[in-house]
Amino acid sequence: MTFVDDRVVITGIGQSDVGRRLGRTGVDLAIDAALAAIADAGLQPEDIDGVASYPGNVPAEGGFVGALSHDIRDALGLSTTWVLSGAETPGQIGTLMDGAAAIAGGRATHVLSFRSVWESTAQAAGRAQALTGVAARAGGHAEFRMPFGAASAANWIAMYAQRYMHEHGLTREQLGQIPLNGRRNAARNPKAIYTDPMTLDDYLDARMISYPFGLFDCDVPCDGATAVILSRREAAGGLRRPAIAIEAAGSALYERHTWDQRTDLTTMAAHDTTHHLWQNTKMTPADVDFAELYDGFSYLCAQWIEAFGFCEKGKVGAFLSEPERFALDGDLPINTHGGQLSAGRLHGYGFLHEACLQLWGEAGERQIPKDVEIAAVGVGGGPEAGCLLLRREG
Amino acid sequence: MTRPQSRILPQVTADSRAFWSGGAEGELRIYRCHNCGRWFHPPVGVCFRCRSRDVAPEAASGRATVAALTVNHHPWFGEVFPPPYVVAIVELAEQPDVRLTTQIVDCPVEDVHIGMPVEVDFEQHDDVWVPVFRPAASTTATRNGGNQ
Numbered sequence: 001m002t003f004v005d006d007r008v009v010i011t012g013i014g015q016s017d018v019g020r021r022l023g024r025t026g027v028d029l030a031i032d033a034a035l036a037a038i039a040d041a042g043l044q045p046e047d048i049d050g051v052a053s054y055p056g057n058v059p060a061e062g063g064f065v066g067a068l069s070h071d072i073r074d075a076l077g078l079s080t081t082w083v084l085s086g087a088e089t090p091g092q093i094g095t096l097m098d099g100a101a102a103i104a105g106g107r108a109t110h111v112l113s114f115r116s117v118w119e120s121t122a123q124a125a126g127r128a129q130a131l132t133g134v135a136a137r138a139g140g141h142a143e144f145r146m147p148f149g150a151a152s153a154a155n156w157i158a159m160y161a162q163r164y165m166h167e168h169g170l171t172r173e174q175l176g177q178i179p180l181n182g183r184r185n186a187a188r189n190p191k192a193i194y195t196d197p198m199t200l201d202d203y204l205d206a207r208m209i210s211y212p213f214g215l216f217d218c219d220v221p222c223d224g225a226t227a228v229i230l231s232r233r234e235a236a237g238g239l240r241r242p243a244i245a246i247e248a249a250g251s252a253l254y255e256r257h258t259w260d261q262r263t264d265l266t267t268m269a270a271h272d273t274t275h276h277l278w279q280n281t282k283m284t285p286a287d288v289d290f291a292e293l294y295d296g297f298s299y300l301c302a303q304w305i306e307a308f309g310f311c312e313k314g315k316v317g318a319f320l321s322e323p324e325r326f327a328l329d330g331d332l333p334i335n336t337h338g339g340q341l342s343a344g345r346l347h348g349y350g351f352l353h354e355a356c357l358q359l360w361g362e363a364g365e366r367q368i369p370k371d372v373e374i375a376a377v378g379v380g381g382g383p384e385a386g387c388l389l390l391r392r393e394g
Numbered sequence: 395m396t397r398p399q400s401r402i403l404p405q406v407t408a409d410s411r412a413f414w415s416g417g418a419e420g421e422l423r424i425y426r427c428h429n430c431g432r433w434f435h436p437p438v439g440v441c442f443r444c445r446s447r448d449v450a451p452e453a454a455s456g457r458a459t460v461a462a463l464t465v466n467h468h469p470w471f472g473e474v475f476p477p478p479y480v481v482a483i484v485e486l487a488e489q490p491d492v493r494l495t496t497q498i499v500d501c502p503v504e505d506v507h508i509g510m511p512v513e514v515d516f517e518q519h520d521d522v523w524v525p526v527f528r529p530a531a532s533t534t535a536t537r538n539g540g541n542q
Contacts, residue, residue: 147401148495148524208467210467260483260494261491265483
């Protein structure tokens with residue numbers, strides 16, 4: 001069984017400039033990404049009849065919501081039969097999965113799916129606004145975290161990381177191999193934010209944020225937008241290159257959507273969603289040629305490595321102790337563009353974009369030096385997670 | 395560690411009022427299902443396990459164990475809530491799979507560890523009693539801050 005009966009393929013990708021303080025709006029960046037993706041798929045804007053994005057019109061400041069589906073739909077004058085956005089979805093690629101389902105269900109033919117952020121520019125402008133300047137009380141899930149000083153995902157995820165370290169012996173030196181690998185790969189990525197070489201000592205000596213996370217365990221806010229075109233297979237004729245099929249998708253969450261009540265604190269929703277993915281394909285982790293795994297914090301990437309089954313449960317420390325295995329020329333290259341830790345927080349879509357680039361052999365200096373056909377993409381952290389297994393056709 | 399001068403306070407709801415106000419009587423009030431007998435958190439008007447609507451807040455002992463923690467070093471709140479401080483997930487003595495995210499207070503940050511016994515203490519801010527936790531007194535000592 002394959003996702004949506006293999007009736008939907010990825011036909012194009014696009015990305016805006018990516019950087020710090022670009023001084024542009026999230027909508028402006030998303031227009032660049034959308035137009036690039038539409039052209040990449042060999043389509044015209046008139047062909048796009050569906051739009052999906054993350055996170056939609058949620059209350060957030062600081063450039064988190066770069067552009068709404070309607071922003072781009074209206075900016076490009078699209079005539080649509082289907083549109084969606086949302087944050088209450090399995091990871092940042094959740095609405096992309098819904099876009100595929102919409103095509104398979106006959107609601108659309110070509111769906112533009114995107115994520116835009118302009119956090120660097122927005123936060124530079126509003127830097128004086130400390131959290132204490134927010135007079136409002138904390139509601140929703142923040143109600144039970146903010147009063148205790150648990151202000152950031154850095155705090156919430158650091159607690160999971162320390163529990164894993166306690167139970168399974170993961171060390172900071174092992175965890176540091178994730179940002180170090182990303183930094184090495186970022187040096188070959190002209191769009192990456194951080195490209196200077198980094199040593200283990202640089203990593204260990206960096207300012208502590210929330211133990212065990214130092215500065216380089218935390219990704220870097222940036223400005224940038226990424227778009228992907230999904231097409232009904234029969235409508236994807238005349239492509240200049242093979243399409244990318246979605247072999248399987250994982251969207252499961254088997255427990256409550258929570259940051260502190262999960263039964264096993266050494267796992268996250270990534271474990272549920274990868275379980276779901278592997279239930280829906282005959283492929284196994286051994287079939288995967290490379291992986292692009294969310295690293296908003298280093299430990300999230302470690303969770304995805306374990307969740308996908310690239311190591312046994314509890315053994316990610318040993319896996320990380322052999323960084324040559326997941327280097328660009330290793331058995332299982334990981335985060336070949338630098339990940340969000342070095343290439344910027346494009347919030348999930350950067351991994352999907354990179355997976356497609358690699359599958360199409362268009363990754364330039366950082367192209368994996370072997371033929372790659374199957375990619376694993378895992379996006380999200382904590383209770384937010386969605387994953388894809390991509391297969392290049394032809 | 396020092397207590398912060400101020401905290402961002404919760405938006406208290408009808409469901410969470412007991413949790414945030416129980417400290418006025420020295421009680422850590424957690425929702426419990428009267429059908430299956432089990433506790434759960436955060437508070438809501440149905441048991442997620444057996445779906446009974448017969449649920450209500452009840453005073454827990456206030457004893458707990460540190461299940462996970464982080465020493466926060468970043469000044470998210472500026473000088474009014476100065477780092478370093480410990481954010482922790484604690485498991486209630488009554489039922490370890492009921493956890494609270496909280497702050498561990500009244501001890502050096504480096505002394506907090508997974509498995510550490512802690513007990514609740516309440517900090518009043520306006521109409522809210524924030525349940526923080528501190529190292530447990532010896533098991534024979536009387537708990538402070540309560541009305542027992």
